Amino acid sequence: MNGSKLTTGDKSNNADFTLRNDPFTLFSEWLEDARDSEPNDPNAMALATVDETGLPNVRIVLLKDYDxxxxVFYTNYxxxxxxxxxxxxxxxxxFHWKSLRRQVRVRGTIETVTDAEADEYYHSRPxxxxxxxxxxxxxxxLDARSTLEGAVAEYENKYPEGEVPRPGYWSGFRLVPFSIEFWHDRPFRLHDRVIMTPSADGWxxxxxYP
Structure with a gap:
């Protein structure tokens, strides 16, 4: 997604985003800013889930698409x-972009991507x-690293050239948001914080309060 730059000058001290009501355009602008300032993986995000006992799990994954x-992100099902x-x-x-002093939190429901979407992304990978x-x-x-390396060699021999088919258990998820929170650091812990939620006529x- 493309959009005009939201901020000018010192991005860490600009709060104009609080006047916005289009979360995806705003997210696009913040992500683009992060591409310019983060040392690596500006699309990295913490993904929180809950296991069968009700305990939370969290890990870092990479955002691969959004609209x-x-x-959207991909994993082994x-x-x-x-x-x-x-x-x-x-x-x-x-999402936490330390260099920009910004954070975006998203909560929502999960749906699987289509086979066509998963195939397209899978075959774009190295x-x-x-x-x-x-x-x-x-x-x-895993009993030893050598076991994993042996499995890699096995599949390299199985697919020595041409297209590598996508495993049926490997695909993607789409988080459909019911809230998106934008947080921007401000002096003396008086941060800017807005939450956008979908409504019948938009967001x-x-x-x-911070």
Whole structure:
């Protein structure tokens, strides 16, 4: 998504975003700012899920796509996070761009992406990453690193050239938000904080105490 720059000058001290009511355009602008300032992985986000006992799990994953429908990431459906997402159908995300003193939190429901979407992204990955999706039994116990390396070699021999098919258990999720919170650091802990929620005629914006 493309949009005009929201901030000018000192981005860490600009609060004009509080007047906005379009979360995806605002998110696009903040992510673009992060691409200019973060040393690596500006699309990194914490993904929180809940296991079968009700305990939370959180880990860093990479955002791979987003639009007005939601935020997309990919994983092994048989991994811990894959099973938890399929079981509960709910999750939360958190982006933290330390260099900009900004944070975005997203809460919502989970849906799976289409096979076409998953195929397109899977085949855009480096070939060894595609092989790795076959070789790694994600979230399962591993007796030694050599076992994983042996599995990689096995699938490299199985698919020596041409297209590597996408495993049926490897695909993507889309988090469809029911709230998106934008947080911006301000002096003396008097931060700017707004939460946007969908409504019948668009998005409602509410400012909150920090």
């Amino acid at each position: 007005e429908k939601g935020f 048989e991994s811990n996070k894959g099973r938890e997402l399929l079981s509960t159908g709910k999750a939360a995300l958190c 070939r060894l990453s595609q092989i790795g999706a076959w070789a790694s039994q994600q979230s399962r116990p 409602q914006t509410q400012r909150y």
